[in-house]
Amino acid sequence: MTSLSSSAPIPVDLEGAIQRLKKERNAVVLAHYYQESEIQDVADFVGDSLELARRGTAAKETVIAFCGVHFMAETAKILNPEKTVVVPDLEAGCSLADGCPAPLFAEWLERYPGHTVVSYVNCSAAVKALSDVIVTSSSAEVILKQIPDPVVFAPDRNLAAWVEKRLGRKFVVWPGTCVVHETFSERKLVELMALHPDAEVIAHPECEERILKLAGYVGSTSALLKYVTASAGRSFIVATEEGILHQMRRAAPDKELVAAPPDESCSCNTCPHMKRNTMEKLYRALEGLSPAIEVPEKIRLRAKKPIDRMLEMTAGLALEPTGNRS
Ligand code: 13P
Ligand code: SF4
Secondary structure (H helix, E strand, O other): OOOOOOOOOOOOOHHHHHHHHHHHOOEEEEEEOOOOHHHHHHOOEEEOHHHHHHHHHHOOOOEEEEEOOHHHHHHHHHHOOOOEEEOOOOOOOOHHHHOOOHHHHHHHHOOOOOOEEEEEOOOOHHHHOOOOEEEOOOOHHHHHOOOOOOEEEEOEHHHHHHHHHHHOOOOEEOOEOOOOHHHEOHHHHHHHHHHOOOOEEEEOOOOOHHHHOOOOEEOOHHHHHHHHHHOOOOEEEEEOOOOHHHHHHHHOOOOEEEEOOEOOOOOOOOOOOHHHOOHHHHHHHHHHOOOEOOOOHHHHHHHHHHHHHHHHHHOOOOOOOOOEEO
16 A cells, blocks of 8 residues: 655645545545535536435445545544544534534433434434434435324424424424535525526525525435436426535436525535535545544444434335425
């Protein structure tokens, strides 16, 4: 195995260098749809958070280079403790995970004895360790259908509201939100719809109700991609992080894709955490096998149980190839 010092210059042909390092380090590169397009193109697999968790466990390689945010890579490490899991940038966090610190969450849970604790995968290992089952945006409805009330749901209140509406139920909800999905402007979206009268609005369930009610279709990142590809529609206004547009354009080059507009106070609908990762940092991570994700064993074992439960509860299901119509 060639060992390069981390101060070695970054190669001009970064893509070629990353492909070479993948072989040398016996590494698989997994990337979320919100990664910059170059990273998606160099990855071995691009997916939503559930697909990435599944793909991580199937990996034969001894190293997983995880291009996403911290909780996603942490989930890969929890499921694959024997593998080295590296990330381009250890500081790539998530507003939902950061807004639900485990000590506060534990204190809050004391108010709800006898409730099943269902947590969205966008949370820390320590919060997962306090949970009974984990869900992702593509599996939340399927899993919650199988869990009787009373339920505590954390940490995304918008996803909770979406599933509550779909199932006609009420959960006790931790009031977290995603900084990206809560920025879409209803007023600007209505204006954009008037400019594109034939376009269908499609949205991620982390968006607020005022955006979701305008959407003809709501689903996870993968579900939105599949919907655009399979739908007879020619034009879509996409209300989620703009990284997904890269795969949509590749899969459906003939379709018109318009990014939903954020409000005045925000100039973009990109996830600042996801975009901390760069090709240069991915190269360095593969080169030095660092930074690596570590999870204390006690937490890992407790966090693994509700993730395993999610994987079991969704194992036989081809998860909504076209998501859920609103
Ligand atoms: P997905 O489960 O759709 O990949 O969503 C993850 C996420 O962080 C969306 O903001
Ligand atoms: Fe977290 Fe939102 Fe970024 Fe997804 S888009 S990783 S929920 S901050």
